[in-house]
Amino acid sequence: MPVQNDAPGLDQSGKTHNHWTRRSLLKKGGLWGLFSLLFGGASAVAATAVTEDSGILSDAIGAFFQNHYNRMTKDEVQEALARIERRAKRTYDVDIEVSNDPPQPGVVYGYALNISKCKGYRKCVDGCIEENNQGRDPQIAYIRVLELDAGSLELNRSDHYYDSETVPQPGKIYLPIQCMQCDNPPCVKACPVDATWKEPDGIVVTDYDWCIGSRACMTACPYSARQFNWTEPKIPAGELNPHTHLLGNRPREKGVVEKCTYCIQRARKNRQPACVEACPTGARIFGNLLDPKSEIRYILENKNVFRLKEDLGCEPKFWYYTD
Amino acid sequence: MEYPILPNKSQDPRPPGAQCTSSRRRAVMLMAFGAVALLAIGTALYRAQAAEGESPASAGEKAQAWDQIETVGEEDEWVETVYDDGKWIIIGERGIGIPWYDVEPYQIPIRKWEDIPMYPCSDCHDKWPVNHEQRPMVEEHTDLVVDHGDGHFWCTGCHDGRGLDFLVSKDGRFIDMDLSYIQCGECHFEELKDWEYGSHGLRIGLWRGTRVLRNCVECHNAHSPAIAPIEPNAPPKIRGNLVRFSKPAVEHSEHSKVWERVAPKNN
Amino acid sequence: MKSFGSFCRDCLKLVFRGGRSYWIWNGGLLFMAIAGLGGYTHQLIEGLAVTHMSDQVNWGLYISNFIFMGGVSAASLVLVVAAFLYRQPEAAQSVTLGLGIAIAAAVMCGLFITVDLGRPDRLWHIVPFLGELSFPYSMLAWDAVVLNTYIPFTLGLAIYILFLKYNNREPATRGALFVLGNAAILFAISMLTVEAFLLSGHVARPLWNTAVLVPRFVVAAFAASSAIIILVLRLLDRFTERKEKSAEIGILVGVLKVAVLINLFLIAVEFFTHFYHPTDHSASAIYLYFGLDGRTMLVPWTWTSLAFGVIAVIILFNPRLRGRRAWLNLACVLTVMEIWIEKSMGLLIPGFIPTPLGEIFEYLPSPIEILVSLGVLAIGMLIFTLIAKIAIHIELGHTRYSAPDSN
Numbered sequence: 001m002p003v004q005n006d007a008p009g010l011d012q013s014g015k016t017h018n019h020w021t022r023r024s025l026l027k028k029g030g031l032w033g034l035f036s037l038l039f040g041g042a043s044a045v046a047a048t049a050v051t052e053d054s055g056i057l058s059d060a061i062g063a064f065f066q067n068h069y070n071r072m073t074k075d076e077v078q079e080a081l082a083r084i085e086r087r088a089k090r091t092y093d094v095d096i097e098v099s100n101d102p103p104q105p106g107v108v109y110g111y112a113l114n115i116s117k118c119k120g121y122r123k124c125v126d127g128c129i130e131e132n133n134q135g136r137d138p139q140i141a142y143i144r145v146l147e148l149d150a151g152s153l154e155l156n157r158s159d160h161y162y163d164s165e166t167v168p169q170p171g172k173i174y175l176p177i178q179c180m181q182c183d184n185p186p187c188v189k190a191c192p193v194d195a196t197w198k199e200p201d202g203i204v205v206t207d208y209d210w211c212i213g214s215r216a217c218m219t220a221c222p223y224s225a226r227q228f229n230w231t232e233p234k235i236p237a238g239e240l241n242p243h244t245h246l247l248g249n250r251p252r253e254k255g256v257v258e259k260c261t262y263c264i265q266r267a268r269k270n271r272q273p274a275c276v277e278a279c280p281t282g283a284r285i286f287g288n289l290l291d292p293k294s295e296i297r298y299i300l301e302n303k304n305v306f307r308l309k310e311d312l313g314c315e316p317k318f319w320y321y322t323d
Numbered sequence: 324m325e326y327p328i329l330p331n332k333s334q335d336p337r338p339p340g341a342q343c344t345s346s347r348r349r350a351v352m353l354m355a356f357g358a359v360a361l362l363a364i365g366t367a368l369y370r371a372q373a374a375e376g377e378s379p380a381s382a383g384e385k386a387q388a389w390d391q392i393e394t395v396g397e398e399d400e401w402v403e404t405v406y407d408d409g410k411w412i413i414i415g416e417r418g419i420g421i422p423w424y425d426v427e428p429y430q431i432p433i434r435k436w437e438d439i440p441m442y443p444c445s446d447c448h449d450k451w452p453v454n455h456e457q458r459p460m461v462e463e464h465t466d467l468v469v470d471h472g473d474g475h476f477w478c479t480g481c482h483d484g485r486g487l488d489f490l491v492s493k494d495g496r497f498i499d500m501d502l503s504y505i506q507c508g509e510c511h512f513e514e515l516k517d518w519e520y521g522s523h524g525l526r527i528g529l530w531r532g533t534r535v536l537r538n539c540v541e542c543h544n545a546h547s548p549a550i551a552p553i554e555p556n557a558p559p560k561i562r563g564n565l566v567r568f569s570k571p572a573v574e575h576s577e578h579s580k581v582w583e584r585v586a587p588k589n590n
Numbered sequence: 591m592k593s594f595g596s597f598c599r600d601c602l603k604l605v606f607r608g609g610r611s612y613w614i615w616n617g618g619l620l621f622m623a624i625a626g627l628g629g630y631t632h633q634l635i636e637g638l639a640v641t642h643m644s645d646q647v648n649w650g651l652y653i654s655n656f657i658f659m660g661g662v663s664a665a666s667l668v669l670v671v672a673a674f675l676y677r678q679p680e681a682a683q684s685v686t687l688g689l690g691i692a693i694a695a696a697v698m699c700g701l702f703i704t705v706d707l708g709r710p711d712r713l714w715h716i717v718p719f720l721g722e723l724s725f726p727y728s729m730l731a732w733d734a735v736v737l738n739t740y741i742p743f744t745l746g747l748a749i750y751i752l753f754l755k756y757n758n759r760e761p762a763t764r765g766a767l768f769v770l771g772n773a774a775i776l777f778a779i780s781m782l783t784v785e786a787f788l789l790s791g792h793v794a795r796p797l798w799n800t801a802v803l804v805p806r807f808v809v810a811a812f813a814a815s816s817a818i819i820i821l822v823l824r825l826l827d828r829f830t831e832r833k834e835k836s837a838e839i840g841i842l843v844g845v846l847k848v849a850v851l852i853n854l855f856l857i858a859v860e861f862f863t864h865f866y867h868p869t870d871h872s873a874s875a876i877y878l879y880f881g882l883d884g885r886t887m888l889v890p891w892t893w894t895s896l897a898f899g900v901i902a903v904i905i906l907f908n909p910r911l912r913g914r915r916a917w918l919n920l921a922c923v924l925t926v927m928e929i930w931i932e933k934s935m936g937l938l939i940p941g942f943i944p945t946p947l948g949e950i951f952e953y954l955p956s957p958i959e960i961l962v963s964l965g966v967l968a969i970g971m972l973i974f975t976l977i978a979k980i981a982i983h984i985e986l987g988h989t990r991y992s993a994p995d996s997n
Contacts (some may be wrong), residue, residue, distance in 0.1 A: 122556035139560035155948035166552035192730035213708015222794035231637035255708030295521025
């Protein structure tokens with residue numbers, strides 16, 4: 001894979017590699033333009049187009065042979081990042097930045113959700129979609145908010161599609177469900193090609209370039225937390241979030257399974273997940289389970305918490321509590 | 324334990340120096356660190372200072388706040404977008420109001436100069452005498468609805484005629500407008516405790532480092548704190564060719580409540 | 591080894607020589623296969639969105655058929671090889687046909703799982719050492735390994751037996767064949783078990799997460815495959831020179847009637863467990879048998895399949911009916927349909943309904959899924975036809991090794 005991003009003088013913007021194709025081509029195009037003044041003809045356009053195509057081809061070849069995330073060398077990871085950036089540029093004409101922040105030492109993420117505060121607004125659902133670059137049509141949402149009758153937590157009587165004039169409705173409670181980043185994740189066991197695994201900071205991630213789309217993980221998940229790209233995800237270019245992570249919200253392709261990563265692109269930069277920030281009620285608490293002074297630890301130690309389907313032994317790192 | 328509540332009601336609340344004792348202490352600290360801190364403040368602080376104008380002590384607070392925030396964040400741009408510059412106040416090493424022995428330090432945004440409409444109140448109320456009589460508002464504050472405390476509350480229960488730029492505690496001490504949660508906690512002490520420990524309310528900014536919390540009144544209107552129901556966002560969308568497989572939810576209510584099912588048998 | 595070259599040549603000749611009906615049959619199958627390929631191309635371009643699978647029901651007709659074919663493949667192999675090794679050496683004549691069914695079904699198995707993949711271009715990720723096979727935790731990885739060993743092994747076994755016969759040597763039930771045959775049986779049973787584990791290992795799906803699923807799988811597979819073999823033998827009896835033997839049919843009917851009965855018994859056992867004191871975990875079973883919240887898409891299918899099973903048992907346990915050709919055929923057809931409904935779609939789909947989050951989202955295959963499945967079926971039948979053509983000709987002695995210059 002030729003990576004020409006270190007060509008001098010190309011990156012006026014000070015940004016990284018993702019510009020190289022277009023920029024260098026434009027420069028070449030400019031030189032060709034001088035020639036074309038003398039010789040006429042559309043050779044410049046043709047030359048540009050040909051080189052552009054070969055970029056697509058070499059990217060396709062590179063993507064095809066891309067190795068498993070955990071087996072790639074540092075250089076190969078950089079190439080993979082650059083490829084994704086170039087593809088986003090081609091597809092959406094947006095400069096995105098794909099990072100590969102490693103897990104932070106001494107951190108295991110945990111989540112707590114106060115169901116007496118959740119009012120069913122579904123702000124978290126849309127906040128998540130804006131952050132994580134899910135396909136809009138068909139719509140993929142990592143969070144499901146369930147409406148239940150007060151007095152029971154039986155999921156089989158839940159309403160996923162409640163659409164009342166206002167929420168909260170009297171006599172109802174609301175239970176948002178998303179990936180719980182299980183400590184003993186059945187989805188990881190199910191994957192035939194190790195495309196999904198648990199990171200040292202507890203986040204269950206998917207290598208979207210390795211997934212073969214068998215959907216065994218979706219069958220295995222007791223929380224329906226995984227979604228499949230049934231077709232090429234469509235995102236309006238203006239809505240693409242350019243701050244991405246290789247294992248997180250980078251643009252995905254058709255035919256792969258995707259999931260919530262507690263906003264790995266944010267969490268590893270110390271930011272709170274988008275659902276936490278989107279929630280106006282303060283029902284959502286995110287933090288480091290290994291930090292005894294963290295809010296999440298206070299809740300786990302001082303509130304009456306429960307976990308959904310704890311009996312299945314998946315050890316979810318997502319707790320519900322009430323005031 | 325130092326309380327940033329004015330020590331006694333006889334003191335004139337107006338002069339800026341009397342804002343709170345801990346900020347005076349910090350002013351002394353600031354002088355000790357002097358030039359170093361001033362250099363570190365930078366342009367953002369300058370803007371903040373300009374906005375706040377008359378309170379040099381809180382400029383020092385902001386310097387410290389910025390310092391802490393910047394050690395937490397990796398990318399300056401995010402810090403900028405998340406934190407409106409110069410709006411933080413440091414509350415101190417401990418929670419304020421009720422001395423929970425192990426509350427982690429936290430910060431809250433300053434609201435009083437920009438976000439509280441018509442502040443400072445003394446601009447007008449200096450000129451008019453305080454009328455303690457409970458009555459409908461016809462000239463000013465006509466939009467104010469007090470739906471708090473089951474009709475037992477009246478303005479002067481929280482705002483004191485002796486110094487309307489401040490709130491007043493149940494034992495008659497003055498509370499800075501930005502520390503209003505202290506007054507909330509006088510009744511809602513369970514909520515205050517939850518809020519200080521982080522199980523109630525919103526944490527803004529980063530999950531790591533100094534906690535920055537939304538003040539009570541940023542979510543709850545102090546005058547009618549109940550939050551009205553709103554329209555929910557759209558339900559999950561189903562792929563076009565699958566709509567017929569998902570029928571509208573069935574009403575479960577009549578089956579789900581066990582007390583309704585057993586009721587007829589007992590009658 | 592010289593004779594092996596001529597064996598290969600003769601096989602090819604057999605494949606490419608045949609009467610009009612042979613070509614019409616093969617042409618029809620090829621047409622179906624190409625139509626299926628067209629459907630698959632459409633699916634490749636548009637993505638799996640052209641199917642009716644959803645995030646709620648994420649496996650559908652393809653995996654259902656994969657499960658069914660896996661069972662048929664393994665059980666037919668066990669049936670014929672065990673019958674050959676342990677019961678009646680004269681049944682050896684049907685061994686290669688049984689192996690043909692096993693191979694064809696296993697190929698279909700592989701194809702069904704391939705068409706179900708979202709990214710078939712990344713299939714190399716599942717190749718051991720080259721890719722990253724998640725061994726030993728993933729049941730699907732086990733399946734891939736077992737299937738990819740099983741197909742060449744079975745094919746090799748079939749070729750070996752045919753080659754012996756081609757050289758006018760009766761395959762012995764001792765020695766190499768004994769070892770190979772038993773190894774094949776072991777493989778087949780592993781495949782059956784692993785396929786059952788593929789479903790029963792899911793804590794998220796209470797309908798499957800039960801140990802009785804494995805014996806149900808095995809029994810149903812034996813019922814379906816013995817019925818299929820009987821029907822195939824009958825069809826060959828009708829359309830080719832090969833005539834059925836009462837001994838081989840007798841063995842198969844013996845297996846069939848027991849398997850169908852035990853299958854019904856195991857269903858009844860599960861039924862009791864689900865309905866004596868229904869829990870949340872019975873929701874899928876309630877949906878399957880009676881419908882849930884007024885959604886009853888699978889209910890008619892379920893009861894039809896149970897009725898078929900009961901009728902088949904009545905026929906098979908009545909010596910007078912069983913003895914008549916038409917009635918036995920009917921029993922076999924009913925059994926195959928029963929198992930296909932109840933042990934593939936009827937087992938897989940309700941596992942997803944309601945979803946782990948209690949949503950009821952139904953599923954029926956889309957036209958594309960049916961088209962692609964028919965295409966895969968056609969490919970499997972084509973493979974079996976070719977193997978059967980060779981096997982029958984060699985077994986009947988029409989094609990045997992002779993002096994190199996004679997043919």
